[in-house]
Amino acid sequence: MQRRKMIKQAGTLAFGLAGLPLLSAGELLAAKPTNALPRWKGFNVLDFFHPDPRMRRQHTTRDHFRWMADWGFDFVRVPMAYPYYVDFDRTRPINKEEVCRIDDKRVHEVVELVEQANSQGLHVSLNLHRAPGFCVNAGFEEPYNLWADNEAMDAFVFHWTHWAKLFRNKTHEYISFDLLNEPCFREDMNDQFSRRSAVPKDLYRNLIVKGSDAIRMANPTHLVIADGNNIGTEVIDNISDLDVAQSCRGYAPGLVSHYKAPWVFQHPNNLPPVTWPSEENGVLQDKAWLRKHFAPWIDLVNQGGGVHCGECGAWKETPHQVALSWMDDMFSILTEHGIGFALWEFDGTFGILNSDRTDVAYEDWYGQKLDRKMLDLLTKFV
Numbered sequence: 001m002q003r004r005k006m007i008k009q010a011g012t013l014a015f016g017l018a019g020l021p022l023l024s025a026g027e028l029l030a031a032k033p034t035n036a037l038p039r040w041k042g043f044n045v046l047d048f049f050h051p052d053p054r055m056r057r058q059h060t061t062r063d064h065f066r067w068m069a070d071w072g073f074d075f076v077r078v079p080m081a082y083p084y085y086v087d088f089d090r091t092r093p094i095n096k097e098e099v100c101r102i103d104d105k106r107v108h109e110v111v112e113l114v115e116q117a118n119s120q121g122l123h124v125s126l127n128l129h130r131a132p133g134f135c136v137n138a139g140f141e142e143p144y145n146l147w148a149d150n151e152a153m154d155a156f157v158f159h160w161t162h163w164a165k166l167f168r169n170k171t172h173e174y175i176s177f178d179l180l181n182e183p184c185f186r187e188d189m190n191d192q193f194s195r196r197s198a199v200p201k202d203l204y205r206n207l208i209v210k211g212s213d214a215i216r217m218a219n220p221t222h223l224v225i226a227d228g229n230n231i232g233t234e235v236i237d238n239i240s241d242l243d244v245a246q247s248c249r250g251y252a253p254g255l256v257s258h259y260k261a262p263w264v265f266q267h268p269n270n271l272p273p274v275t276w277p278s279e280e281n282g283v284l285q286d287k288a289w290l291r292k293h294f295a296p297w298i299d300l301v302n303q304g305g306g307v308h309c310g311e312c313g314a315w316k317e318t319p320h321q322v323a324l325s326w327m328d329d330m331f332s333i334l335t336e337h338g339i340g341f342a343l344w345e346f347d348g349t350f351g352i353l354n355s356d357r358t359d360v361a362y363e364d365w366y367g368q369k370l371d372r373k374m375l376d377l378l379t380k381f382v
Contacts, residue, residue: 036306042075043346079129250312
């Protein structure tokens with residue numbers, strides 16, 4: 001990072017008398033405006049993603065983190081469902097009195113994962129994927145609405161205060177706090193296909209202010225990140241004074257990233273064949289289209305903001321070569337502008353391990369099924 005700043009400051013020396021570049025192409029790229037966030041590259045790990053610990057399907061180990069580091073990655077995002085680490089009667093929906101009843105045993109599991117990742121040199125970003133009163137996904141009955149009830153907002157602050165205090169002695173090189181996964185308004189919290197829209201700007205800013213203030217009460221240097229509005233797709237344009245970075249998404253176009261995903265498409269088997277580049281409603285979707293899609297985030301970097309792509313990738317039903325071609329274009333655009341990424345996920349149907357794709361010749365990797373071609377693509381951008 002220091003070297004990049006020095007190159008930026010020396011930008012006026014980049015050209016000779018005849019306009020010929022004196023710096024290499026890579027150095028000229030580094031001379032562009034510097035992202036206020038590091039260009040982290042890595043993965044989401046889903047150990048605490050499900051609200052019920054009995055349904056935990058991943059146990060990320062020190063070996064997993066070591067493989068990531070050995071391959072050149074430096075970042076792990078940990079999306080958490082708050083009920084995972086809360087003690088309540090799971091035979092019925094959680095009530096308001098139980099939302100803040102912390103289960104120390106489950107908290108220890110989170111701490112252990114953070115420590116294992118940090119021990120391999122990986123930065124960890126803790127994220128509330130399900131916060132009290134809100135989740136972009138269905139599947140759990142909340143006792144209130146985060147966007148409408150003060151009690152829910154108080155609980156949101158309580159949870160971030162807890163995590164910030166627990167990790168108050170960790171520096172921002174090792175940990176960051178991603179406030180809320182993919183904020184949006186949902187017409188029906190229990191309907192997977194309910195219409196979603198952006199949260200009113202002032203309301204979302206209020207949540208960001210309260211969350212970041214709570215975290216920085218524990219440590220003023222803690223690094224705070226807010227997901228873009230409207231499911232992570234829109235730049236938040238009214239928080240430039242808050243010293244809060246932003247997280248975008250790499251899921252466009254959705255037909256490519258979530259091809260035949262049953263939680264996205266009501267009739268997934270009726271979808272047309274998918275390609276990349278592709279065409280939708282007469283519009284060509286290619287690398288130039290992707291560049292326009294990411295333009296607001298690139299502008300934010302150019303204005304001095306911090307941007308990271310906290311989730312990206314293609315589900316297992318996207319044809320492998322289509323996924324790789326699309327990801328190559330997307331990552332090249334992000335890298336050109338100093339924006340890092342975290343694949344959803346490391347181990348699973350979007351990932352490089354055990355993705356259950358039917359069109360991949362997997363490599364055996366210590367008993368795991370490794371998608372070597374996808375790994376090779378990712379390491380191009382490490």
